[in-house]
Amino acid sequence: MKFNVEAGTFNIDDDIVPDDPESVRAANAWIGWIISIFIMTIVVEVIALVILLKFSKKLEKPDSVKTLVVLGSGGHTAEMMRLVESLDKTRYTPRAYVVAETDKMSGRKASDYENMLSDMKAIPGKRTFSEVGGSKNWELFEIPRSREVGQSYVTSIWTTLRAFLHALALVWQVAPQVVLVNGPGTCIPVCFAAVLYRLVAAYPCKIMYIESIARTQRLSLSGKILYHTRIADLLCVQWKELGAKYPRAKFAGRLY
């Protein structure tokens, strides 16, 4: 093939091998093979996809889920513990709680509550939690805060990275199927660690965000981040007016 500069077109030269019936037949056979392999691949892929979907449907319908509960300071912890109290503990089990390492009060609230549950189990005649199995079906973890109040932004880059790495290690260790968060600063690194985990490990880990009852007009910073990145599988708000402003948020009553 040569390029004709004046005409600006391609010309087929005479020196090309004339059509040989044998080679044409061979080429047709090859094309046939390629097409059939291509079709077979598609068929196999579709079958695999259907099987995978059916299989993952089963994965999505668990009997109980390993639950990671992120606690924060003061009001956040009170609201979260109120939610945990309302959950069916035989389905949300085992439970892992995360607190900021400087927040001893929240950790105590969680362990007091869990110890109370195990005590109930021990008292005959009381409602039992024996279905949950094991003597200790809960754990408490600490991670560093990403930013202390008044900390400079330069050093907070390092502390945020440190918090994220701790969150990653934690999520890998716990392997939660459900992450419950309601907005303290600690929850963002944990959520992003959970997202990375479900992408890399192809693990069905769901993030449930319950916005604080204190938010009546606009989402908190954590709420906005999770709303706009769309990484939360559920985003509940506790006021109808707030839900109306964010179409993907759900209003389903309040914790109080």
Added chain:
Amino acid sequence: MDHSERTASRIIFVTVGTTKFDALIKAIDDIEFADAAIGCGYNRLIVQRGAGSYIPHNLVKEGEDSGVTTKGLEVQFFQYAPSLRVNMLEAMLVISHAGAGSIFEALSCSRPLIVVPNPLLMDNHQAELGKHLAELKHLVCSTPERIVEAMQTLDTSKLVPYVRSGTTSEKAAAGIVSEISKAVGFAPRE
């Protein structure tokens, strides 16, 4: 204190939760407030003062926790208690900081409530909750400077009782719990 005395006591309960809120405690530890309380028909004042550094010295002797004012108001200060529910149930009026926990505790006890948001808190989303509930007439919002006026002008007949979750469900958080369960997609159980 015997039973007849207890039923006769008309208590104002003030709480700041686990926060520091010196401006409110200072406004309460004021003889003008105490006299106004007597004028409104109250005879006891109980104050949970929290983590603040302000030490009450006007209504009680400095360093003491309780006392009686010249006009006969029994005053008692304490720092913390594991639960404030009993205090709220005994009170005829609750004055609280704007923390969600304290607010809803008082509302669930069906007590008239004056909420004072702390103006020193940055990104004051607490004020947002207080204002919202004040618009719905579940409570009255005020400031440390205007607390006397708020108490004197409080009309409890204009307050609307707070019904939990705005639904008829008797179980707390039932709606949120069912949304979470739906999102998890549990297998049915026998």
